[in-house]
Amino acid sequence: xxxxxxxxxxxxxxxxxxxxxxxxxxxxxxxxxxxxxxxxxxxxxxxxxxxxxxxxxxxxxxxxxxxxxxxxxxxxxxxxxxxxxxxxxxxxxxxxxxxxxxxxxxxxxxxxxxxxxxxxxxxxxxxxxxxxxxxxxxxxxxxxxxxxxxxxxxxxxxxxxxxxxxxxxxxxxxxxxxxxxxxxxxxxxxxxxxxxxxxxxxxxxxxxxxxxxxxxxxxxxxxxxxxxxxxxxxxxxxxxxxxxxxxxxxxxxxxxxxxxxxxxxxxxxxxxxxxxxxxxxxxxxxxxxxxxxxxxxxxxxxxxxxxxxxxxxxxxxxxxxxxxxxxxxxxxxxxxxxxxxxxxxxxxxxxxxxxxxxxxxxxxxxxxxx
Numbered sequence: 326x327x328x329x330x331x332x333x334x335x336x337x338x339x340x341x342x343x344x345x346x347x348x349x350x351x352x353x354x355x356x357x358x359x360x361x362x363x364x365x366x367x368x369x370x371x372x373x374x375x376x377x378x379x380x381x382x383x384x385x386x387x388x389x390x391x392x393x394x395x396x397x398x399x400x401x402x403x404x405x406x407x408x409x410x411x412x413x414x415x416x417x418x419x420x421x422x423x424x425x426x427x428x429x430x431x432x433x434x435x436x437x438x439x440x441x442x443x444x445x446x447x448x449x450x451x452x453x454x455x456x457x458x459x460x461x462x463x464x465x466x467x468x469x470x471x472x473x474x475x476x477x478x479x480x481x482x483x484x485x486x487x488x489x490x491x492x493x494x495x496x497x498x499x500x501x502x503x504x505x506x507x508x509x510x511x512x513x514x515x516x517x518x519x520x521x522x523x524x525x526x527x528x529x530x531x532x533x534x535x536x537x538x539x540x541x542x543x544x545x546x547x548x549x550x551x552x553x554x555x556x557x558x559x560x561x562x563x564x565x566x567x568x569x570x571x572x573x574x575x576x577x578x579x580x581x582x583x584x585x586x587x588x589x590x591x592x593x594x595x596x597x598x599x600x601x602x603x604x605x606x607x608x609x610x611x612x613x614x615x616x617x618x619x620x621x622x623x624x625x626x627x628x629x630x631x632x633x634x635x636x637x638x639x640x641x642x643x644x645x646x647x648x649x650x651x652x653x654x655x656x657x658x659x660x661x662x663x664x665x666x667x668x669x670x671x672x673x674x675x676x677x678x679x680x681x682x683x684x685x686x687x688x689x690x691x692x693x694x695x
Contacts, residue, residue: 328402331402343373343375343378361396361398361400362399362400363399364401371409388423394436395433397435403442406423418462437472438477441469445480447483455489456489456492463494467500470490471501474522483525488525488528495538498523498542501523502546509553509557520556520560521560524563524564526561527564527574533577533578536561539557551595555599558595558599559599562579576607579611584614584618597612597628601630609651612658620667622670626670642689645685646682652674653675
């Protein structure tokens with residue numbers, strides 16, 4: 326039975342029972358026998374109970390029920406905790422107490438999914454309404470959010486919910502980033518949904534201060550971990566193809582960062598490493614600006630100019646040739662005595678890449694001959 330059909334069936338049966346027998350008799354019917362789906366039926370008993378039948382005693386029994394960890398073979402549709410707001414009439418902050426109780430058994434991820442999936446689903450619930458509901462208990466909502474996105478990689482995929490929390494509590498971004506960094510330390514870091522959720526910052530009016538805050542915090546927290554910084558910031562500087570407005574805002578931030586930190590070796594090296602896989606135009610514009618502000622060769626020789634690795638499907642020759650073209654386009658920027666060493670470095674890298682291309686052509690030819 327599909328989830329939506331199961332939910333309709335449970336609700337219909339309970340509503341019919343409540344209309345013909347007492348609340349106590351309905352509970353007795355469910356509790357008389359042991360069966361794997363009892364926990365699900367008890368949820369609908371409490372959530373579908375007529376509002377006029379709800380008492381403080383039932384509210385307390387409901388909370389005790391929620392403390393029980395359901396058996397893993399128990400099947401249940403997603404449970405809408407909006408259905409229990411009516412208990413607020415007899416128990417102050419009942420909604421908050423329910424969430425705290427569910428979090429107390431959150432070591433069972435499937436339980437989190439039952440109760441919070443619908444709340445995090447943009448097609449079911451407006452994030453703004455949920456955040457407003459938790460306004461006096463925002464720290465609780467933040468805890469729910471962090472635990473649920475840890476469990477469900479697809480949760481809040483567009484970052485809309487995160488943005489709504491951020492608008493109420495800008496400092497929450499630090500808690501979120503701590504979770505991102507902790508995840509990076511546990512796993513070999515790759516571009517993932519944790520970074521993509523933060524892309525909402527480019528839509529906000531204060532995008533410069535927001536990305537500054539994120540970048541500065543990650544930079545301070547990853548002093549010895551270039552990979553994490555470059556992965557996070559590099560992801561934040563990606564955008565959907567064709568979204569020129571976002572691309573322009575990102576380039577504006579890159580240029581402001583260069584203007585503010587061109588003297589900071591580590592910051593510059595990491596920034597250029599973060600964008601080394603980005604478009605030729607973006608990298609070229611960033612390098613042009615940097616070279617007008619800082620001609621220090623000891624820093625320039627550490628800045629990545631082309632991709633540090635070539636991989637993927639197909640021939641390696643096209644990306645290598647693209648690297649040659651990019652480096653050759655840099656040469657006109659390096660005229661004058663201040664750039665003699667810079668120019669020499671570029672010319673050497675061009676020769677190395679051309680040599681590698683010839684070797685790759687031979688290797689690919691031999692492979693094609695079997």
